Amino acid sequence: MKNKKGFTLVEMLVVLGIICVLALIITPAIISYRNKANNEYNDKLKDNVITVAKDYYTNNRSELPNGQIEGKYVDILTLDKMKQNNLFSNDVIDAYKNNCSSESYVVVENNRGNYDYYLCLKCGDKTYETDKSYCDFKYDTSSDNANSAPTCELSYNDNWSNNDVTINVKSTDNVGIVNIKNNGKAIKTTYDENTKTYNANFIAKRSGSYSFEILNKYGLKTTCKTDNEIKIDKDIPRCVISKQDKTNLSMNLFVTATDDTSPIKTVKIGDSVLDSTNLYNVTKNGKYIAKVIDSAGNENTCSVDVTELDSEKPKITVTGNSSSSLTVTITDNVGVVGYKITTSPTTPTEKEWTKVDSVASITQTFNNLSSSTTYYIHAIDEAGNTSYEKATTKTATIIIYNPDPDPTPPSGGGTSGGSSSGGSSGGSSSGGTTNPGTGAGGSGSSGGGGCISPGGVNHCPGLQIN
Known part of the structure; x- marks a missing residue:
């Protein structure tokens, strides 16, 4: 017969450890499963009780709160009343075998013609509710406060x-x-x-x-x-700046401010708050920024560059002058667009200008002018600034050369002078000449007249014009 050997102490401890570990793993799972099952049961219980309450009011619609009679907007249906109407065949018991007490009820509220149901189910030490605020309901028409509505x-x-x-x-x-x-x-x-x-x-x-x-x-x-x-109003306003009333010295900036929701409250350019015209006068070139603010405080900005203002007149310099012409150079900080030469300081009309493409500097010579005459050279720039410079053409110079006087009078004797070509031609400027002792010289018919050249020296008058 064989000896039977039992577990040793070590083996028993190992087995117990394994059992404990398994218990630690399995027990939470079992508890979680059980709680989940209980919660599902209780959720279904709440739904069932509310369903029973709805069935009750379906058959007793006159008891629904209509919100008209004495301001009645709610009604309470107790668990006992549902039992009395045989709506439950057995006691209502939760998942923990707690019997739900007579303190349990369903509140039905008239919510703008729709009916909302709220449950307060009290079972033992458990309370099951769909809205906590309804589980302290004190519906009591006999109270002195039964007709006192809340303030607002x-x-x-x-x-x-x-x-x-x-x-x-x-x-x-x-x-x-x-x-x-x-x-x-x-x-x-x-x-x-x-x-x-x-x-x-x-x-x-x-x-x-x-x-x-x-x-x-x-x-x-x-x-x-x-x-x-x-x-x-959470939307920003809109704005646009346009230029109005432009001259070469100033212009008005007009701010168009709009908003689809709230009115425009403030329109500013720089530190200046514009009046109801929304106009802002500027006299200098530069960038101008407008800020518009609506009544809700939303802000937006818009800007415009002003480059057209120009108060500087064109500069005219006379660089050449003769008796019949003038040469000038015209310069401008923005651009010369026209010029005109006249004998009057009056500014030319729009049609009288000689137009040119805008240029910073231009040189022009005016020919066929009269001598010793004062002229006015006018210029106009892009901004419409005009100026003029006065200049007088030079005088034409005429120099007359007179003959030297003859120190020796001619003698009476001598051969007959040669034929006077000057005398016969007449139109020559030098006239005829006669050699001494050869006879009288012929006289020119229309030129400078005859002249005597004693000793072969020219004493005839000469004419030079500058």
Whole structure:
């Protein structure tokens, strides 16, 4: 017969360790599964109770709160009443085998003609609710406060804003506020023990009117709305600068400012706030920036470059002068676009200018002028500035050469002088000549007349014109 050997102490400890490890792994999973199953059961229980309540009101529509009679906006259907109407065949028990007590009920609320159901199910030490605020409902028509609706006070900024606007809803009530709603949706509400007030902040994101409904625990509701519309404008205004009334010395800048939502409040150029005409006069070239601000505080800017202003006149310099011509050089800081020479200081008309393409400097010679005459050379630049320079042509110079006097009178004897070519031609400027002792010289018929050249020396008059 073989000996049977049991587990050693070490082996038993190893087995126990393995069991503990498995327990640590499996137990949380089992608990999690069980909790999940319980939660699913309880969620289904809540849905079933609300479904039963809806069925009850389907068959008893006269008991639904219509919001008209004495301001009744809610009704309470207790669990006991549902049992009495045989809507439950058995006791209502939660997943933990707790019997749900007679303190359990369903609240039905008239929400703008629609009916919302809220459950407060109290089972043992467990409470199952769809909205915590309804689990402290004190619906009691016999109370002195049964006909006292909650108060409502709104505070908000009713000026234009470029951000969301916060509307503060403040309410007081003797029995307590269930909720404060906007457009059927509950707003987070807090209670101030010191002031005994309920407060809710609603964020308005667009312009318009807003209303709020405040329900107390007796089912009474108060509705209040904003007296003035909320005004929100988050878009920037638009602006454009145009040039008006231009001259060479100044112009007006006109700022067109527009906004699709709020009115334009301020238009500025630099530090100057423009009046209602939105005009700004400038006398210097440069970049001008306008800022427009709408009533909500949104800002935008626009700019324009002014380069047309020019108060500097063209400069005219006479560089050449003769008895019949004048040469001038015309320069300008922007550009010469025309010139004209006249005998008057009067500025030429638009049609009288000799037009040229804009140029910083131009040299021009005026020919066929009269001598000893004063002329006015006019110039015009791009900005319309005009100037003139006065110049007088030189005088034509005439130099007459007279013959030297003859110191020796001619003698009577001698041969007959040669034929006088000067005398016969007449039109020659030198006239005829006669040699001494050869006879009288012929006289010119029309030129300078005959002249005597004693000893072969020319004593005839000469004429030179400069």
